[in-house]
Amino acid sequence: MFTIAGFLAGSTTLAIVTWDNGRLSFGDTSEIAKEYVLHEFRMRDGDPVGPVGGPYTERHHVKSALSSLMILDTLFGKNATLVGDIPVAPETPYDAVV
Numbered sequence: 001m002f003t004i005a006g007f008l009a010g011s012t013t014l015a016i017v018t019w020d021n022g023r024l025s026f027g028d029t030s031e032i033a034k035e036y037v038l039h040e041f042r043m044r045d046g047d048p049v050g051p052v053g054g055p056y057t058e059r060h061h062v063k064s065a066l067s068s069l070m071i072l073d074t075l076f077g078k079n080a081t082l083v084g085d086i087p088v089a090p091e092t093p094y095d096a097v098v
Contacts, residue, residue: 002065002087004072006080008033017072018084022063040075041068051089053096 001020008015015033018025024041026034041062049067050056061067065087073080 002069002082002084004069004076004080004082006076008036008075009077015076019062019065019068019072024062024068037072037075041071044071053089053092055090 001018003016003018005014005016007013011033013030013033015029015037016027017029017037018027024037026037044061045059048056048058049061049070050064051066051070055064055066057064057067061071065085066089069082069087
C-alpha cells in the first residue's frame, strides 16, 4: 500500500490517492480530481505502462503497484509526497538493450 498526495496538474486543490492491492481510494479528494485520475487510468488501458526495460502492463494497470505509481506520478508531478510501500522498478540487466 502506498499513498501519493499533492496537486494534480493544473489544480489548486490537494488530492490524496492510496493504492492498496489493486484498488485506489481517494479519502477527502474532490469528486472532480477522483474522476480525473480514474479517467487517466481508463485512457491508458491498452497502452504499455512501466519502466524502461519493463515489466509492463497493457490492461488493468491499477492491479500493478508499479504501473499505478507511474501513472499517478505523471498526474501529480514532482511536488507530490509519497508514503508507504513504494514500488521500485527492477534493475535493468547490464547487457540489456533499452
